[in-house]
Amino acid sequence: MAKKAKKKIENEAEERTERRINNEIDKTFDKAEDRIDETTNRDKSSKKAQNTTNKNTPTENNTNTAPTKMNIKWSRFDFVPGDKVIFEDGPDLMEENGEFPSRWDLISGQVEIANVNDESVMMFLDGGKIIPYLKNSNEDYLPDVFTIEFDYYTPKDGNRLSFYLTDQKNQRVSEEQEFEVTPIRINTPDGNYVNHPERDYTYYENGCWTHVSLAYTKGKLKVYLDDTRLINIPHYNHNPSGFTIYPYFANASKDQAFFVKNVRIAKGGVKYYDRVLSEGKIICNGIRFDVNKATLKPESMGPINKIFELMQKQPDLKFSVEGHTDSDGDDTKNQTLSEQRAKAVMNTLIGMGIASERLSSKGYGESKPIDNNTTAEGKANNRRVEFVKI
Numbered sequence: 127m128a129k130k131a132k133k134k135i136e137n138e139a140e141e142r143t144e145r146r147i148n149n150e151i152d153k154t155f156d157k158a159e160d161r162i163d164e165t166t167n168r169d170k171s172s173k174k175a176q177n178t179t180n181k182n183t184p185t186e187n188n189t190n191t192a193p194t195k196m197n198i199k200w201s202r203f204d205f206v207p208g209d210k211v212i213f214e215d216g217p218d219l220m221e222e223n224g225e226f227p228s229r230w231d232l233i234s235g236q237v238e239i240a241n242v243n244d245e246s247v248m249m250f251l252d253g254g255k256i257i258p259y260l261k262n263s264n265e266d267y268l269p270d271v272f273t274i275e276f277d278y279y280t281p282k283d284g285n286r287l288s289f290y291l292t293d294q295k296n297q298r299v300s301e302e303q304e305f306e307v308t309p310i311r312i313n314t315p316d317g318n319y320v321n322h323p324e325r326d327y328t329y330y331e332n333g334c335w336t337h338v339s340l341a342y343t344k345g346k347l348k349v350y351l352d353d354t355r356l357i358n359i360p361h362y363n364h365n366p367s368g369f370t371i372y373p374y375f376a377n378a379s380k381d382q383a384f385f386v387k388n389v390r391i392a393k394g395g396v397k398y399y400d401r402v403l404s405e406g407k408i409i410c411n412g413i414r415f416d417v418n419k420a421t422l423k424p425e426s427m428g429p430i431n432k433i434f435e436l437m438q439k440q441p442d443l444k445f446s447v448e449g450h451t452d453s454d455g456d457d458t459k460n461q462t463l464s465e466q467r468a469k470a471v472m473n474t475l476i477g478m479g480i481a482s483e484r485l486s487s488k489g490y491g492e493s494k495p496i497d498n499n500t501t502a503e504g505k506a507n508n509r510r511v512e513f514v515k516i
Contacts, residue, residue, distance in 0.1 A: 203353045205339045205428040207412030208273040208392030213258050213369075214502040215389040221246050229502065230256040231263070233295045233370070242385055245417070247279075250384040255372040257293050258391070264296040266367035271394030274340040274369060275425070279385035280309055282333045285374050287384060289338075293368030303364050305349065305357075306374075309336045312349055312356045315364075320356040337425055342366055343394060353424050390506065398436050402443070408433070408513040409496070411506060413471060418455075420466035422474065430471065433513060434478050445513040447472040449489040452505035457491060465489030471511055486516070 215229045221239040226232065227248050235254030239246055248256075260267055268291070278287050291303040306313035310325040322329075330336075339350040342362070349357035369391060373384035392411075401408045413430065414423040422430075437443055449468035451460040468487040476482050498504035 203350065203355055203428060204431070205273070205341055205348070205350050205355070205425070206432055207275065207339075207390070207410075207429070208271070208394040209409065209411070210393045211390060211411065211503045211506040212267070212269075212272075212393055213260065213389070213391040214506040215248075215258075215387075227256070229259055231259045231295065232256055233372075240383075240385070242279075245387065247385040247387040250371075250373045250386065253372070253374070255294065255370060257295050257368065257370050258389075263293050263368065266297075266365070267293075268342070268366045268368065268391070269393045271343050272366075273342070273392050273394060274390070275338065276371070276389040277335055277337050277387050278307075278373070279335050280330050280333055281382050281384065282331065284330075284333065284382070284384060286313070287371070287373040287386075289372070290370040291364070291366035291368070292370065294370040294372075297368050300364070303366065307336070307338055307349075307351065309334055309351065312351065314357060314359075322351055322354060322356060324354070339425065339428075341394075353427060398432055399440070402436075402513075402515055406515045409510055410513070411510040413511045415467055415470075418463065420463065420470045422470060430474060430478075434475055434480065437475070437480050437484065444484045444516045445486075446516050447475075447485060447487045448512045448514055449487075450494055450508060450510050450512065451492050452508040453492045453495070453499040454505065461489060461491035461493075463489070464491045468511065 213229075215227065221227060223239055223241055223246070225239050226237060227239055230237070230248070233255040236251040237254035237256050238249050238251070240249035241247075257263065274289075276289075280287070286306045286308045288304050288306050290300070290305075292298065292300045302315050304315050309322075309330040310327065311319050311321045313319045337350075337352050341348045341350075345361055347357065347359040347362040348355055371386060371389075373386075398408050410429045410433075412428065413426045415421055415426075416423065433445075437445070447468045449464035449466075449471075451464050453460075465488070468489050472485045472487040475485060492499075492508070495504075495508045496510070497507035499508060
């Protein structure tokens with residue numbers, strides 16, 4: 127514990143030092159840019175005259191060849207959720223305010239259900255640490271290919287949230303699989319960290335929600351903050367076997383609490399093209415919408431981008447985009463909602479450049495379940511968008 131406390135103190139000191147250094151660097155660059163602008167304006171006239179004189183004058187080293195422009199394509203969000211949900215704790219669960227969340231087990235601290243903006247979330251107080259409540263939690267319950275997702279809220283002046291890829295209560299305790307996340311950076315278990323390229327400390331000075339995604343494929347590990355990949359480890363040296371959530375510095379006040387919601391662990395699957403060849407369709411439960419709406423969430427763009435890339439590579443491929451819901455709520459409303467969601471996905475792909483004649487949309491509501499509607503995991507599998515080859 128002393129070693130771990132020392133590590134936390136060092137990380138915090140490092141962050142504060144980095145913040146001060148960044149501020150000084152910004153000031154230095156501002157001054158440098160001012161001087162560069164002055165020099166550029168002063169020399170512009172003479173350079174223009176010189177270029178005009180020399181433009182058509184052949185020299186020994188002048189080949190009249192324009193410099194090659196680098197066409198670089200780099201995707202920092204390629205996350206695609208696993209096919210089959212094996213643990214789900216979403217907003218559809220009927221949890222009583224003020225009670226401990228029923229799908230979890232407590233290791234330490236205090237965690238209770240709270241209502242935030244009319245949505246049930248888990249509120250972490252006094253350093254609460256929890257694990258999924260599973261019958262086989264003392265065993266390795268993470269498959270060789272899996273994804274983990276969750277949303278968490280960092281309060282004003284809040285620090286970091288940790289998650290472990292082990293069950294810290296029922297399995298061998300391992301500090302070597304602890305990842306620390308803030309809305310702007312991820313600290314890896316080996317003590318390194320990666321910053322979000324477009325954010326600084328002002329991003330969450332008043333508190334904010336962050337979506338965390340993790341994809342593990344037989345030793346390859348990727349971790350994302352919202353729609354940006356920060357961690358890409360080709361050979362992860364440990365075997366992920368469970369999951370633990372632990373926000374640091376969560377105080378006893380509700381104004382300084384961390385919140386967590388929408389936790390999902392899913393088993394990974396086959397590449398989209400292989401699914402089309404073998405099954406004639408692609409089932410996506412990773413395309414997410416706002417509750418009871420057809421508004422796509424940002425994390426939905428991972429699977430949608432993959433569908434787009436597949437249709438670009440296979441120009442003869444056509445899809446019927448089909449929406450499905452679970453059985454909660456009114457049948458008629460579910461039918462309408464499924465139609466609207468399917469159409470929203472179709473229109474997104476058309477807006478990205480797919481020809482409209484290659485796509486159609488349908489909604490089936492709750493009429494075609496592929497899993498039970500009695501468990502959170504079953505409902506999550508039923509809430510899906512299918513791309514059926516036509």
